[in-house]
Amino acid sequence: MKFEVVTIKDIAQALGISTSTVSRALRDSYEISPQTKQMVLECAERLNYRPNPIALSLKERRSRSIGIVVCEIANNFFSQVINGVESIAYDRGYNVIISQSRESCEREFIDLQYLASRSVDGLLISLSTETTDISQLKTLHAKGLPIVFFDRISEEIDTHKVVLDNFKGSYDATEHLIRNGHHRIAVLTNSAYLSITSGRIAGFKEAMHAHGLPLDENYIQHCAYGGMVFEEVEEAINRLLSLPDKPDAIFATSDKLTTGTLKTLKRRGIHIPTDISIVGFSNSEIAELIGPPLTVVRQPAFEMGQVATELLLRVIESKRPVTQFETKVLQPELFIRESVLQRSSS
């Protein structure tokens, strides 16, 4: 009951020639006569022949496919990255195999194992929140698997990286709040172990410092699962709102955290920006649809996917082992909208 497929052998048989001749004719080898080529091509067309990539992969030890591991595809930032990846990969004849870690290092481990065994020619990865041990990636990389990190990177592996200027994104967002008269700015951010977190916190702190504002560590809340679990956001916000000196603005440092913040505030009946001002990293349409259109830090996700893929394919297709690696830094953009209350500036 398996479905029969036309192979090179069928063509050979139909034409009474050898498989090697067929193979060469199909690959347009110079050592095949025009007539034979013609004949084979026609027959292949007629029988609706399709080369079997599995057999090819086995033989060539390459699959013309690249793997991408993200924490979640139901996240605008990552789905935009994937679109960017596909836009480049398809043009270059590569297929993209998508895996989600769902922020679990266990799932990430399984995904990687699968992709590796699936003979992907290269790997794009943005680490899961949980990941602390990247020995598996190191092993794969050491074995020669080209890897490009994007967004959530690891410094422990020397390879191409594509990141956002997290510091600047946060600095700008924070400064925007400060300029509008906010002093008690809270930050909702990812696990401190994620590469993106430190830059984002540093940008925030630096902006506060530059404007002579005090820092209160209670105003910095981490969400272990980056907001994938809604309750953690809710609890973090609740902690912030029950501080003796309640914040007058919240800065959420990721798409998911921004959404979670909005959801929590909505549920609690807290109005933006009259009750509290909000700014967040966000690539989703939500930002535009929320009460007053939300001021957001927009990440060039599509471009990040493209750049990462370009780098990866460059490594994959280079003859010699690549030893010089770059870290590309992309610039986020602050879209200023009405979600920040303009107070009398101090």
Added chain:
Amino acid sequence: MKFEVVTIKDIAQALGISTSTVSRALRDSYEISPQTKQMVLECAERLNYRPNPIALSLKERRSRSIGIVVCEIANNFFSQVINGVESIAYDRGYNVIISQSRESCEREFIDLQYLASRSVDGLLISLSTETTDISQLKTLHAKGLPIVFFDRISEEIDTHKVVLDNFKGSYDATEHLIRNGHHRIAVLTNSAYLSITSGRIAGFKEAMHAHGLPLDENYIQHCAYGGMVFEEVEEAINRLLSLPDKPDAIFATSDKLTTGTLKTLKRRGIHIPTDISIVGFSNSEIAELIGPPLTVVRQPAFEMGQVATELLLRVIESKRPVTQFETKVLQPELFIRESVLQRSSS
């Protein structure tokens, strides 16, 4: 520079036994002595042996992977479906290969070709808006590839199908608007060629009819790309709002169309529900975050993915060709919220 992998041969060599013995030991065959098994297993562990699925696929003509084609992953409905699919597939030892058609039949064609050549053991598909010719799918199905349609199906192929009760979803949504005193209800819907569209329109019409309300075809607007192109939604809404007898409510029949509607209204400064009431199919959080939380028809997307996968695996793993196919109908749920203005009922 390719990365060397441990094969069954390496184990055999290391142990001075034959590859077949190793193979059998690894598969825990009854004809291998416990000592040998032990030895092989230990050695495999030590050498970090990983079976090569490519070789397996080639040999067994199966890949233990299933393909899923959706129009877009950046769509909550579909990403939830995918999560449902993965939840079942992983437990049963199958991997899921995700493809997006981006509502283009050309991309869909390429995706299918890829998945088929990739020897997926089965296929889950929700057709693209553009697709009218399903001969490729028919061919694949005729060749024995198990296929399960979900959401956007085709009646032209006799196989398992999982759909939503589109009629009921629309009927309920429309009736909810009517009960709140709305008479001039407009519908924003997908291409008439999509399987889901007719049921959704029929449910709307039937509700209107049951409540003795007149039908005006001008109130029914189709979006050729189902809202994937924002402009088409904008234009459709503009057409509706410039009708001599402006609608007092809009019913959007898909996640994407609901979002597009909200975005357009926001941009035009039209307020919900004071200026116009809105109800829509939606699985995204947006519904909860929008101005007044939006009344929505929620589709059991995760469940749909699960059910479709169960059916597909049943076909894949059945020994005899399956001839009896079912069509499962899942029930949507109407979440009533404040997005509909309560008028004095007529």
Added chain:
DNA sequence: TTGTATGCGTTATCAG
């Protein structure tokens, strides 16, 4: 209980 030989679809090498 274990080893040998064959084939899955393809291409590369080596002979003609």
Added chain:
DNA sequence: CTGATAACGCATACAA
């Protein structure tokens, strides 16, 4: 110019 053969990694029918 074309054909036979081996090899990619694995499982299995057959032999021992």
